[in-house]
Amino acid sequence: MRTTRLSQTISPFGVGAVLDVLGESLMAADISRWPVDETYRIVSRRLEESLGVAELRSPPSVPSRPSKRTPGVLYERFPGWLFCQDCRRMHRMRHHDETGEPPTCRHCRGPMVPMRFIVVGTERGHAMDVPWVRWAHSEPQNQEHQRCRAEDLLFLTRSGGSEGLSSLYVRCATCTAERDLGDLTTRGSLARINVRCSGAQPWQRPNPNACDERLEVLQRGATNVTLSETTTALDIPEPAIPVRDEQAEIRQHRNFEDLRSAPNGPFAEMFVDLIASNLTVSKDLVRQVAGSGTGHDQEVSAAREGLLADEWQAFRQAIDNPDEQLGTPTFRVSATAFLEPNAGSAFAALGETISHVVLAHRLREVRVLHGFRRYDPSADMVDADLGPRGRARWLPAVEAYGEGILLTLDEDRLARWEGREPVAERALELERRRRESPIGSRFSEATPRLILLHTLAHILMRQLAFTCGYSAASLRERVYASTGPSPEAGLLIYTAAGDAEGTLGGLVRQGHAPRLATTVFSALEGAAWCSSDPLCRGSRGQGLGSMNLAACHGCCLVSETSCERGNLLLDRVMLVGDGTTPGYFEEVIAGARITAARYASTE
Structure with a gap:
């Protein structure tokens, strides 16, 4: 019995993901192997309809002191090949060898730890152990080496050599055949020794004749071993x-x-x-x-757009009724002023760009796992449910509670800005790259307002982390940037946790005047000059597929768990300008600097 937090069974240790716990390496099986009777339903009608499932269910939760009879999520030991830290002997653990206890060496009773490398398919997302027996015998020196297929292996380190993978090697204790790991992670290394894909996940029965995808060797802790696909919605x-x-x-x-x-x-x-x-x-x-349907990515993207449109209308209710606190026990919102009545000229200029502020005193977020990919974001998605069809479809989900701040921009001013030719041309460059990217279909169109709002959300999250009492990784974004018949122009910065931690009030407190205006000013001033400038500001492409322009770790990027677009489609020039492209807040920043200079000259 091993334990992890309930929310982590969705991400990052959901279906198909590797979990390292107490020196052991495990992988979560798909939900068809979950004890469904021990789960409970999470009600979110909008998400169920958008994703086309009958219901959402929470992973089985256990008490703080679980026993062997306590139901839980099935994790399979992966990789199955282990080695002893004392005598260096390797052993392949099979399902019938499991005792429920951490494995020990059969020869010296020393602790066994998992091998560092695994094999993944680059297209269909299968995973399997490195065929260490075949690898050790893949460079035979005589006929005995060619015939031997014994699983009596040693994992050794060559003394006096280099410190790279070539200093590690696997030796057969029966025939003395050996090979180092120097070429193991090179492209096509397994294809050269005629290794084929198992055609299955580690918890499934192999079917090597059903799959001919390319195999690559990765470290089991690599971030691209499992790329979870999740969708979130507010209640x-x-x-x-x-x-x-x-x-x-x-x-x-x-x-x-x-x-x-x-x-x-x-x-x-x-x-x-x-x-x-x-x-x-x-x-x-x-x-x-x-x-x-033109593909899973397009379906999920369309579902997310529908979810965001409904949420925008819910927030608009607070704007239309500014003197009331509206909502339900899981969605309580109220409008507030962005500026105080006697705000200075610099703040007044900023107030002309901002339309409304809505405080979300309590939010409920539902997060759903619907699959994962391996190796590359453009690979096929593996469904979270690999069981037989013909039964009611459900997906795993967790709920979390939090608070947030919704900030909207002035629609008339925004429409005039995004209609300017240099702005449209700069956004079109990112949109072309999005369309050419193999993962571009996962994101909505890169319009000027989406890039602007998305980048503004990032710099605000970075700034709020200094003052709101939450860590930077605890903050999340939702961007409302539709340009359809009912245009949207807002961003929500919120926090959500599986307990009361997400509703401590620190974020809502920062939404009151004049704190939020001061935060926005500080964030814009920080975005005006990056520590990597002028390289960052003048960059013609950064990030995956060059889907960022002026955006790097020094100015805009945030934790991957905070961004709903994978830290892509960012450009702070849209905020502050660069002499060629006018920024939405360019005049505000220039006016604030003039005011500051005048004030300094009178001192």
Whole structure:
């Protein structure tokens, strides 16, 4: 029995992820192996409909002192190959060898620790152990080496050599064949010794004939071993008059996945008739929904846009009713003034760019894991549920409570700014890169207002971390930047934790005047000059796929858990300008500097 925090079973130690605990290395199995009877339902109708699932369920929680009979999430030992820290003998742990206790060496009773390397597929996300027996015998010196396949291996260090991987080697204690690890992590190293993909995850039965994807060797602690795919939503009040979403109901039907996977298959019409009959909708609508998906990334992106639109309307209720505190026990918001009545000229100029401030005294966030990828963000997504089809589909989720500040920009001023040609051209450059990127479909269009609001959220999170009482990694962002018929122009900085820690009040306190205006000023002043300038400001591309312009660790980047776009689509020039492209806050910063200079000259 091993323990971890409940929220960590979604991310970072969710399905398919490696968990290092007390010297052991484990990997979480998919949710088809969870004890469903021991989980409880998390209610979030909007998320369920958007993701097309019947329900969301929390991972099974256990008391602070669990026993062997306590239900929990299944983790499989991975990698299965271990070595003894005392005698250096290697041993492959199989499922029937598990005793529930940390493994010890059969020869000297010394502690066994996992090997450092694993193998992952670069396309379909399979994972397996490094074939150490084949690797040790892959450079035979005689016929005995060629014939031997004994699993009696030693993991040794060559003395007096280099300090790289070439100083480590695996030796067969039976035939003395050996090979160092110098070439192990090079591209195609396993293909050169005819190793094929297992076609499965570590907790599944291998099926090597079903997969021919390229294999690469990674360190088991590498960040790209598992790239979790999660979606979050805030729990907002239900509309007074519920509107039926027929397309969401179709996606939630238990047979929809069978239809979507083979829309022209021999059983397609049978599934169409069944879904249409059960939901009392037209067959044409069922066919349209089944054929409209252009890929999982696009579906999830569209679902997130819908979730954000609903949340924006919920926050607008507070703006339209500024004298009331609205909401439910899990969503309490109120509008507040950005500036005090007697604010100075510099603050008044800033106030012309900011429209409204809404304080979220209490928020409930639901976070859902719907799959993961391996090796590369553009690889196929592996579903969190690898069990048989034909049953009600559900996904794992956790709920967290917190507080936040919503800041909106002046729509008229923003529309004039984003209509200027240099601004549009600079945003178009990032949009072209987004479209060309293999992961670009996971993000919405890179419009000027999205880049502006996203970058503003980042610099505010960095600044608020100094004053609000929460760590930088505890803060999160949600950007509302739609340019459709009902335009959105706001950002939410919030914190969410699995207990009361996320509602301590420090963030809401910073939203009151004049604290928030001072924070925005300080953040903008910091963004005006980066420690990496002029290289950062003049950069033509930074980050993955060059999907950032003037944005680096010295000015804009935040913790990966804080950003909903992976620290991409950032550009602080949109905020402060650069002489060619006018920044949205450029005049405010210039005016503040003039005021400061005048004040200093009178001292």
